[in-house]
Amino acid sequence: MHFVNRLTGLTYEVREPTEQDAPTVHATLRELLDDEDSFVLVNYLGEVRDVQEIGKILKDSNSSQRLWYLTFINNELVGGASLFVAPFFPFKVQTHEGRLAYWVRRKFRGMGLTYVMLYVLLSNSGVTYVSAFVDRLNIKSMKILEALGLERLALLEEAIYNVKECKLHDVYLYRGKREVALMRLREKLEERGFSY
Ligand SMILES: CC(C)(COP(=O)(O)OP(=O)(O)OC[C@H]1O[C@@H](n2cnc3c(N)ncnc32)[C@H](O)[C@@H]1OP(=O)(O)O)[C@@H](O)C(=O)NCCC(=O)NCCS
Numbered sequence: 131m132h133f134v135n136r137l138t139g140l141t142y143e144v145r146e147p148t149e150q151d152a153p154t155v156h157a158t159l160r161e162l163l164d165d166e167d168s169f170v171l172v173n174y175l176g177e178v179r180d181v182q183e184i185g186k187i188l189k190d191s192n193s194s195q196r197l198w199y200l201t202f203i204n205n206e207l208v209g210g211a212s213l214f215v216a217p218f219f220p221f222k223v224q225t226h227e228g229r230l231a232y233w234v235r236r237k238f239r240g241m242g243l244t245y246v247m248l249y250v251l252l253s254n255s256g257v258t259y260v261s262a263f264v265d266r267l268n269i270k271s272m273k274i275l276e277a278l279g280l281e282r283l284a285l286l287e288e289a290i291y292n293v294k295e296c297k298l299h300d301v302y303l304y305r306g307k308r309e310v311a312l313m314r315l316r317e318k319l320e321e322r323g324f325s326y
Pocket of ligand 1: 167263
């Protein structure tokens, strides 16, 4: 799917990953590992899997249980987003719920890219509810989820261990309806000058 931003003239391509994206995804995850404002899994693990392992994960990555999208500007990878279905219970009993995760490379932040990726992700999913865990320190990510109409439901104290810092972090649980999030995302895309 293609998006054009009428304010910047930039075109964004959002598509499913393939095994061939492994080296680029690996390099981007390494970049996020050194990014002190990043709160994705690699930042807590303190390491990135090797290219081959990432390739295996990316191969046929999209299934009924997981959706992934990568975004490119002029063929350069700029961001990624995923939805993991049935995050809290076995798949059979929780196909109506998905957990969000997303990242944007530092130099492409502040351009509304997360809204683009989440719009594609949620348009292509049939879940009723979306949820997300956000580090207590990750203000920008909270703003994104609140813009989508997700509600902050709980603070989970010491929920995740940061291997690099040898420290437990608190996370907030956010949850809301996909339909509401999609409506809010359409408004955000309009506000930010995107057409698609
Ligand atoms: C979270 C992340 C994806 C957001 O990137 P982005 O989409 O470019 O976000 P923006 O910079 O446009 O900011 C998003 C919102 O937060 C607001 N915001 C940005 N910095 C802020 C700050 N310091 N205080 C308050 N609000 C802030 C913006 O105004 C924007 O809201 P708006 O659309 O209502 O104007 C990006 O920071 C990132 O990749 N971080 C590292 C990976 C990560 O932590 N992912 C999330 C895991 S839960």
